[in-house]
Amino acid sequence: MHHDVAIIGAGAAGMMCAAVAGQRGLRVVLIEHAARVGEKIRISGGGRCNFTNARAGPQHFVSRQPGFARDVLSRYTPRDFTALVRRYRIAHHEKHKGQLFCDGSSQQIIDMLRAECELGRVQWLQPCGVRGVAREGSGFRLETDQGPLQARRVVVATGGLPVPKIGATDYGLRLARQMGLQVVSPQPALVPLAFAAEPWRPFAELAGVALEVRVACGGQHFDEDLLFTHRGLSGPAILQISSFWNPGDSLRLDLSPGNDLGEALRLAKLQSRQSLLNALGQFLPRRLAQTWVEMQRLPSDRRIAELADAKLKALGASLCAWTLQPTGTEGWRKAEVMRGGVDTAELHPATLEAHKVPGLHFIGEVVDVTGWLGGYNFQWAWASGYAVGMSV
Ligand SMILES: Cc1cc2nc3c(=O)[nH]c(=O)nc-3n(C[C@H](O)[C@H](O)[C@H](O)COP(=O)(O)OP(=O)(O)OC[C@H]3O[C@@H](n4cnc5c(N)ncnc54)[C@H](O)[C@@H]3O)c2cc1C
Numbered sequence: 001m002h003h004d005v006a007i008i009g010a011g012a013a014g015m016m017c018a019a020v021a022g023q024r025g026l027r028v029v030l031i032e033h034a035a036r037v038g039e040k041i042r043i044s045g046g047g048r049c050n051f052t053n054a055r056a057g058p059q060h061f062v063s064r065q066p067g068f069a070r071d072v073l074s075r076y077t078p079r080d081f082t083a084l085v086r087r088y089r090i091a092h093h094e095k096h097k098g099q100l101f102c103d104g105s106s107q108q109i110i111d112m113l114r115a116e117c118e119l120g121r122v123q124w125l126q127p128c129g130v131r132g133v134a135r136e137g138s139g140f141r142l143e144t145d146q147g148p149l150q151a152r153r154v155v156v157a158t159g160g161l162p163v164p165k166i167g168a169t170d171y172g173l174r175l176a177r178q179m180g181l182q183v184v185s186p187q188p189a190l191v192p193l194a195f196a197a198e199p200w201r202p203f204a205e206l207a208g209v210a211l212e213v214r215v216a217c218g219g220q221h222f223d224e225d226l227l228f229t230h231r232g233l234s235g236p237a238i239l240q241i242s243s244f245w246n247p248g249d250s251l252r253l254d255l256s257p258g259n260d261l262g263e264a265l266r267l268a269k270l271q272s273r274q275s276l277l278n279a280l281g282q283f284l285p286r287r288l289a290q291t292w293v294e295m296q297r298l299p300s301d302r303r304i305a306e307l308a309d310a311k312l313k314a315l316g317a318s319l320c321a322w323t324l325q326p327t328g329t330e331g332w333r334k335a336e337v338m339r340g341g342v343d344t345a346e347l348h349p350a351t352l353e354a355h356k357v358p359g360l361h362f363i364g365e366v367v368d369v370t371g372w373l374g375g376y377n378f379q380w381a382w383a384s385g386y387a388v389g390m391s392v
Contacts, residue, residue, distance in 0.1 A: 002150045002151070003150065004027045004028065004153065005153045008156050010126065011037075012378055012382065013363040013381040013385040015114070015385070016386060017388050019389070020386050020390055022117060023120040028122045029124075029125060030123070030125070031125045031126070032125070032126040034127060044106055048105065049105075050099050052078040056073065056379045063370065064344065068344040072350070072384050072387045080382075080386075081379065091104060096374075099375045129145045130144050131145070133175055139151055139153070139359060140154045152359065153360070156360070156363070158366050162336060176342045176346075176354075179354065181346040181354055181356060182342075182346055184368040186341060188331055191242045191330055192233065192234035192329070193233050193234075193242055194326060194328050194330055195233075206228035206291060210285075213257060214253070215238065218249060222240040226253070236373055245326065249325070251323070251325075252322070253324070254319075254322075256320060261315070272304070274304060275301050275304065279304045280293065280315075292318075298315065341365065341367050347362060350387065351387065351391040363387075
């Protein structure tokens with residue numbers, strides 16, 4: 001059977017692209033190897049899908065070519081996707097910093113995309129693996145588990161490598177390389193960071209402690225919550241900065257952002273008879289304050305008035321500029337997205353078509369465009385799916 005467009009991968013970007021192309025009257029086949037579609041949508045946002053970010057702009061994406069996503073993002077905005085969500089009467093709310101979530105369940109977004117595909121008379125091949133893609137005449141021939149098929153254009157929407165147990169594969173990256181395209185080395189991103197066991201031992205006991213911090217690395221910083229874990233650090237602050245962290249880099253943490261702790265402790269000394277621990281406990285979770293004081297070999301029960309100003313200043317400085325070097329990330333099992341992917345230099349910025357292989361497009365997470373935490377990755381999936389759906 002001859003198709004106008006064959007789309008590999010029925011995730012966020014693939015379904016969006018199929019619906020848009022189908023509704024333009026094109027014959028679209030959507031090929032998905034997993035038994036269920038949109039699994040990453042289903043598990044996203046704690047089951048409520050943080051489906052976009054109202055404030056999304058090109059500055060919220062990491063790529064070897066900063067700003068590459070600008071064109072695509074401008075043609076399908078968070079407002080456009082939210083309008084679609086409203087049309088399907090999916091109740092939603094803004095949670096934090098522009099993040100939009102379903103009130104009910106992520107399944108509503110999957111059902112909406114399936115309904116949009118139906119409107120576009122999209123043909124589904126599922127479950128069906130793609131074994132190979134080759135040029136044939138002016139189009140392509142695909143070898144699939146359900147036999148060969150021909151298509152004028154092929155769209156690769158196979159996503160990133162995180163969470164392999166729900167369908168992630170490196171097929172899109174392998175196909176890109178096979179077609180002679182450069183791939184930016186894929187790395188886990190939006191991922192907890194781990195530390196060497198021995199130096200981390202005192203902090204492992206803090207597992208579960210959370211606080212708002214400023215974290216900086218690689219020229220970027222975030223003011224978000226941090227969470228101590230048994231093996232290292234997690235929470236939104238760490239997930240965000242993980243996209244800017246490279247092996248060997250150190251993180252710099254301010255555990256009490258907005259406060260000059262040295263000065264605050266000096267003032268506390270003048271004004272009160274409280275213990276050092278109680279004074280510090282006004283700025284930090286008590287368990288963290290206790291561990292920190294012990295690590296600095298300071299007597300936690302001593303009255304703050306008995307400590308020298310210089311000691312208090314040094315203590316404050318240590319908390320406002322904690323420098324530490326992760327040994328690695330928690331890997332693909334815990335990562336929310338993949339950093340890296342098909343090099344954007346290989347793709348046309350408006351149509352995401354490979355310069356070297358006319359008719360072959362890449363969309364979604366398989367491309368070297370990685371959003372921050374907070375609905376940006378889905379916005380890239382919708383916008384890139386839309387751009388290609390409109391251009392094929
Ligand atoms: C736990 C978790 C929570 C997340 N929460 C959010 C969130 O709240 N907000 C947000 O913006 N982002 C979130 N993300 C990221 C977001 O899910 C992805 O960025 C987004 O799904 C990428 O869309 P995609 O279509 O490119 O890839 P996917 O949605 O992963 O879809 C790719 C599809 O391709 C299929 N496939 C792979 N290989 C083949 C093959 N060889 N043949 C056929 N099919 C194939 C896969 O089975 C899959 O269905 C989260 C990710 C995770 C892991």
